[in-house]
Amino acid sequence: MAKLLEVTGLNAFYGTTQALFGIDFSLEEGSVTAILGANGAGKTTTLRAICQTVRTSGSIRFGEAELGGKATESVVRMGVAHVPDGRGTFTALTTEENLRLGAITRRDKAEVARDLEKMYARFPRLKERRHQQAGTLSGGEQQMLAISRALMLRPKLLLLDEPSFGLAPLIVVEIFRIMRQINDEDKVSMLLVEQNASIALDLAHDAYLLETGRVAMSGPSDVIKGDETVRRAYLGY
């Protein structure tokens, strides 16, 4: 399998504070990779580093291109969609306008219209609320909207920041089921950041464990899941 994303020696900074210390990881084309870790380990920062919304040094290879130093908009236009923490809803716009914004850089109008219907088929709740102000949607609906908005880009790589955050368990299961479906059917590669290690490891093929801005452990999800320390610290049994 070809590597879609290859990160080497990545440092990230908030002002003068360093949050990532030379981390290395990679993601195979078509796979799901999970990044696990406690609060403050640098999971969200890793996603932000790829999107270049924080200052970075080191190398981020995406296909043939280097993402380091690019503008966020340019990274996105290359096919990297980000579902940010807090979901990033355009609260004063309608659900449908949010989805259309996801595809704002695309010029293939007919295909965009078809993708819109596809999202509505996948998340019927969004169709019911298509003309409603997105800020009035429930947390779960906004998460569905955020994922759909990101998919409207037809990304090669989808970055997901804690899609389970603040949601009822049943909705989390539903969202992860659909994410698997998206990975299977649309072959979208995903980099998933999660606190909920157990559900993330079920979806992911590979996983990395971050501790205070460094990679503490990595490997196939099954191996990580079986590891004693991971089980105690992050899976809680």
Add this chain to the structure above:
Amino acid sequence: MEGFLHQVFAGLATGGIYASVALALVMIYHATHHLNFAQGELAMFSTFIAWALMQAGWPYWAAFFATVAASFVLGLLIQRLLLRSFEDAPVLTNVIVFIGLLVIFNSVAGWIFDYTIKPFPSPFPKDAWYVTKYFSGHEIGSVGVTLCVLALLYSFFRFTPMGLAMRGAAQNPDSARLVGIRVSWMLGIGWGLAAAIGSVAGMMVAPVVFLDPNMMSGILLYGFASALLGGIDNPWGAVIGGFIVGVLENLMGAYVIGTELKLAVALLLIVGVLTIKPSGLFGRVVVTRV
């Protein structure tokens, strides 16, 4: 009674111009949360461009549309070349830059076109079919132009992808970047649009107040009052505010405080709105969780 009605209608006509200025202010405020103090001088400068074109023999409407286009480019360039460096700067820095722009445009206009007061033509004839007892041709024409500008802007923001991108960028710049919108360019286009709207206001007001480098200073104050009264983040409010201020100003001038003190109405309104209802008549009250 007839005199009263005439004052009301004349107020609506100038109100249309205040509405355009307010609209331009709201446009920039909405996108950047800055009040553009140079908006009036920019409009004045645009009007001089139109005047120069007409002096060179251009017909009115050709000069009008060329000026709108030139103003758009001018606004865009100001944002791209100058203000971009201050995008993340504190509010006060921006205020000072705006005041700098105000002084620069005022002086440059005086330097190029000198300070003598010049007549500026109106495209609406005095004897047109739409002239009535209460409305002169220019009055009804400038209200019509304001409404056209409003309709065009509404359609642009409501129905075009670019308009949607601009609304997205204004509302949530971080998310906008994450869907690939070039937010900084959207601000530039916002500045261009605001300058273009301002130029229309300038060209509509110049036949009334005559053209000179200081012609917009009072009008900008009325524009501020209108935008604040309507709610600084609400374009519809700004337009309604403009008409209200226009009528109020005229009635107060005619019956209460006299024409010399008319400008005080604008200042009173600004102070009054800010103390009693800072969000304006139609503005949103923004509550921030701390």
